[in-house]
Amino acid sequence: MTKIDPYFADELKKYGAEDFEACFNCGNCTAVCSLTEQSLFFPRMMIRLGILGLKKEILASPEPWLCYSCGDCSETCPRQANPGQFMAAVRRYAIASYEPTGITKLMFRSSSWFILITLTIAIFLGFFLLILKPETEVTRWIFTYLPYDVIHFIGLIIITITGVSVIWGMAAMIIRFRKNSVNTSPQKVPFLKAIRAVIHEIATMKRYQSCDKEEGSFWKQKPFYLKPWFIHWSIMWGFIGLLAATILDFLLKDPASTIWWPSRIIGTMAGLLMLFGSSLAIFYRLKKITKVYDETCLADWIFLFFIWIAGVTGFWLEISVALEADILVNHxxxxxxxxxxxxxxxxxxxxxxxxAVYRPLALFFYFKKQSA
Ligand code: SF4
Ligand code: SF4
Structure with a gap:
């Protein structure tokens, strides 16, 4: 049964959607978006659903996740309804809805809560890292204050919490999407084909690349490594690489100070990618190079700075370890x-x-429908 929430539009505004109620349904945005096609009508349809208060329908749609926030639609909207910004707000709303504790809701809707929560977590983490001491001896100077065993112990707890939260969120998303696909796509479609298509998209960002190829796009003539899709690709693969390096480090342990240790090679390459992507993403936002980059919310700023600081401090430590520079500043x-x-x-x-998990999942449902 269709349920209308009369306060849904107000709710979306708390997640950053500002002027979408000005939309008069002309369809320009959908025509301009290079990612829409016969069966997809975003962002226009999503805005309709938002204005009508059809919350469940939005949460059960893969469309918000198919948008890469290029902003082309916002540039051409005759009503300045900012459909690109609306799609980003819907994604924030969806992340908060799939997550059960309410923490994400607080963080996305209030900058004060965002700062308070991130600071509190940082203080707690710092406190436990510094006071816990293992029974084993510290073998390398870098682990004098933060012993290797303690880092791995707390790291395991964190990975467990994150794993459970991610699985919960994905399950919430799948349940909603499945209800939706039962209604609209009764045909059985090849599972592996959809998985292959998702992997291909993650590896190449082919759909995102098509955003920059539109005639009149600010990015059309720019070299590939300066384009938004490549920045996104660099940050994503940088993060995946660092995660792989951390897991390898945990499995192989790290007795070596050599830069040729497998986890170190992967970590260095991934760190370079992540630092490159996050530096450019911050630079574009500081320069407000396009409308999209001018509209970054605080949560996104802090997120990007965290990534950047993690990258810079990572390389600082690489050099310190190579130089055996046992001085306080390096600790x-x-x-x-x-x-x-x-x-x-x-x-x-x-x-x-x-x-990073919801988009591939939404793409999977989208590709499943495609191949039916
Ligand atoms: S968001 Fe703008 S371009 Fe899109 S349908 Fe509404 S008025 Fe038209
Ligand atoms: S922001 Fe870009 S990808 Fe997203 S709906 Fe608008 S035109 Fe399409």
Whole structure:
């Protein structure tokens, strides 16, 4: 049964959607968006659903996750309803809705809560990292204040919390999407084909690339490495690489100070990618290079800065370890690096980061429909 929430539009405004009620349903945005096609009508349809208060329908749609926030639609909207911004707000709303504790709601809707929660977590993490002491001896100078065993112990707790939150959120999303696809797509479609299509999209960002190819796009003539899709790709693969390096480090342990240790090679390459992507993303926002970059909310700013600081401090530590520079400042940098990296992982399911799992999942449902 269709249920209308008369306060839904107001709710979406708390997540950053501002002028979407000005929309008069002309369809320009859908025509301009290079990612829409015959069966998809976003962002126009999403805005309709938002204005009508059809909350469940929005949460059961993959469309918000198919948008890459290029902003082309907002540039051409005759009513300045800012459909690109609306789609970003819907994604924030969806992340908060799939997550059961209410922490994400607080963080996305209030800058004060966002700062308070991130600061509190940082203080707690720092406190436990510094007071817990293992029984084993510290073998390398870098672990004098933050012992290796303690980092791994707290790291395991964090990964467990994040894992449970992510699985919960994904389950909530799947339940809603399945109800939706039962209504609209009764045909059985090949599972593996959809998975292959998702992997291909993650590896190449082919759909995102198509946003920059539109005639008149600000990015059309720019080299690929400066384009938004490549920045997004760099941050994403940088993060995946660092996660892989951390897991390898945990499995193989790290007795070595050599840069040729497998986890170190992967970590260095991934760190370079992540630092490159996050530096450009911050630079574009500071320069307000396009309308989209001018509209960054506080949560996104902090998220990007965390990634950037994790990258810079990571390389600082690489050099310090290589130089055997056992001085206080390097221990402080190690504490900052560890706390921020842990916080990033801990907040994965409670922040913009969550799109890293929700988007592939939505793409899977989308591709499943496509191949039917
Ligand atoms: S958001 Fe703007 S371009 Fe899109 S349908 Fe509404 S008025 Fe038209
Ligand atoms: S922001 Fe870009 S990808 Fe998203 S709906 Fe608008 S035109 Fe399409």
């Amino acid at each position: 402080v940098v190690f504490i900052i690096h560890t706390v921020i990296s842990m916080e990033l992982v801990l907040l994965f399911a409670f922040s913009k980061f969550a799109h």
